Amino acid sequence: MNLIKDRILALEKLGLYFQNIKAENPEYQKFFECLETAKQHNAWFQLDQCLAAFKVWGDALSKEKINRWINSYDLKETQEQKTIAVIMAGNIPLVGLHDLISIWINGDIALVKCASKDQILMPFIANLDPIFKSSTIFTTERLDGFDAVIATGGNNAARYFDYYFSKYPHIIRKNRNGVAVLTGNESNEEYEALGRDILQYYGMGCRNVSKLYVPEGFDLNLVFGGVYPLASVLNVNKYANNYDYNKAVFLMSEFDFIENGFFMIKKDEGISSPIACVFYEHYENIETLEKKLDTLEDQIQCLVSTIPLKNAIPFGQTQQPQLWDYADGIDTMSFLIDL
Numbered sequence: 001m002n003l004i005k006d007r008i009l010a011l012e013k014l015g016l017y018f019q020n021i022k023a024e025n026p027e028y029q030k031f032f033e034c035l036e037t038a039k040q041h042n043a044w045f046q047l048d049q050c051l052a053a054f055k056v057w058g059d060a061l062s063k064e065k066i067n068r069w070i071n072s073y074d075l076k077e078t079q080e081q082k083t084i085a086v087i088m089a090g091n092i093p094l095v096g097l098h099d100l101i102s103i104w105i106n107g108d109i110a111l112v113k114c115a116s117k118d119q120i121l122m123p124f125i126a127n128l129d130p131i132f133k134s135s136t137i138f139t140t141e142r143l144d145g146f147d148a149v150i151a152t153g154g155n156n157a158a159r160y161f162d163y164y165f166s167k168y169p170h171i172i173r174k175n176r177n178g179v180a181v182l183t184g185n186e187s188n189e190e191y192e193a194l195g196r197d198i199l200q201y202y203g204m205g206c207r208n209v210s211k212l213y214v215p216e217g218f219d220l221n222l223v224f225g226g227v228y229p230l231a232s233v234l235n236v237n238k239y240a241n242n243y244d245y246n247k248a249v250f251l252m253s254e255f256d257f258i259e260n261g262f263f264m265i266k267k268d269e270g271i272s273s274p275i276a277c278v279f280y281e282h283y284e285n286i287e288t289l290e291k292k293l294d295t296l297e298d299q300i301q302c303l304v305s306t307i308p309l310k311n312a313i314p315f316g317q318t319q320q321p322q323l324w325d326y327a328d329g330i331d332t333m334s335f336l337i338d339l
Contacts, residue, residue: 002131004075007105008066010131015061017128018054034124038093042117043238045093049201050121053093056320061101069323070105073333082339083109085146087161088122089153089173090115092201096122098323099150100136102332110136111146148339150332171335173328176301177272178209178318181289184218186306186315191226193316197304198278199230199263200319202239206301206327207318210273212265212280213289220280224260233276234262243276271299301327 002010021028038045059065084103088096096114100122103110114122119140126136143149148169151161158174165172180194197209212223233239243262250257250266257266257277268279283289286307293300293309305312326332 002107002135004077004105004107007107007131008070010129011061011066011101011105012063014125014128014132015058015063015066018058018061021051021054021058031124034120038118038120041120042090043236044091044202044204045118045121046236050093052200052319057094057097059320060323065323069333072324073337075106075337079107079337081108082147082336083111083145084336085111085113085143085149085151085168087113087143087149087151087153088115088118090118092205093118093121094125095205096152097125098321098327099152099332100126100132101323102336104132104135106333106336108135108336111143112136112138113140113143114138148335150335152327169335169339171328171330171332173330174298175272176206176299176328177211178207178302178304179211179213179271179293179296179300180209180315181213181283181286181303181305181307181309181312182215182218182222183306184215184222186222188225190306190315191222192229193226193314194223194304195226195228195230196316197318199227199233202233202236203273203275203278205319207321209304209318210278211271212278213283214280216282216284218282220258220265223265223278223280224263227263228260231262239276242274246274246276271296 021031023032035047035050038050039047086096086099100110100112112122123138126132149165150171151165152173153161155174158172161172178197180197194209200208203210234243247259247264250264255266257264262276264277266277266279267281269281270279273279290309293303302318303309303312304315304318
């Protein structure tokens with residue numbers, strides 16, 4: 001097993017690699033070839049979206065933030081090395097990287113099964129450092145020979161995972177979404193940041209805002225103003241096709257909704273909205289809304305608002321999680337250390 005200090009140094013080097021990505025740098029030729037291959041396998045993985053994900057991880061993997069994260073745990077130099085099966089979702093670029101990093105820094109082995117349309121980026125990253133490479137096994141076959149499981153998927157997949165992996169220590173993640181609580185007094189900059197929270201990665205991430213809570217009389221055009229700078233999403237065929245399809249479904253079902261040519265807003269009590277759409281719901285007062293949000297806790301990944309609600313984060317931050325921001329609120333590092 002590699003020493004803790006060597007694992008930390010490898011993470012710091014990975015962060016620097018991500019921070020210094022430049023197309024004109026010959027050292028990154030294979031990196032950009034990798035991104036092109038990833039896009040060929042998954043049309044959602046457009047170059048700008050992939051680069052945005054790498055930038056977020058470059059910021060997160062600074063020396064200061066790595067140390068802040070690691071210093072919260074009692075990592076042991078000689079603890080028994082475990083093999084952790086990881087089933088990745090693959091809905092947005094680098095979505096499973098946090099699980100890999102947690103396994104690497106704890107000194108364990110990752111047995112990784114990537115999503116069928118996301119089998120390019122993770123192997124490339126794992127090959128960037130000998131420590132990562134020696135600590136990672138990628139497979140497309142049935143998983144076997146592991147000590148614990150981390151699996152991410154939809155609600156139906158989660159039910160299967162719960163049954164299939166019931167005898168192993170496990171983390172099983174289900175569908176969650178981001179929500180926003182608005183007052184109508186947000187600035188233009190905050191509405192544009194909300195637009196990014198909604199449409200970054202085309203709204204396909206569990207941290208994307210898919211539901212708005214707004215006061216009575218709220219002007220929904222403020223939301224349209226926030227997403228307008230991102231109108232170029234319509235140039236991506238998969239997004240445009242989803243927009244056309246979901247709009248047709250709404251029209252045929254005679255649902256009430258409003259749209260601006262590339263994005264729709266629909267009044268709906270649901271949390272998870274389809275691509276190219278956000279749901280909204282009115283609230284009467286913050287106290288009542290807080291109680292409602294508590295009952296929906298297992299459906300909410302993150303919450304954005306200027307109101308000091310529990311765990312609320314600023315607009316524009318949903319897709320910029322830190323190392324200590326754990327999906328579904330489950331501390332992956334504690335899970336691994338306690339095995």
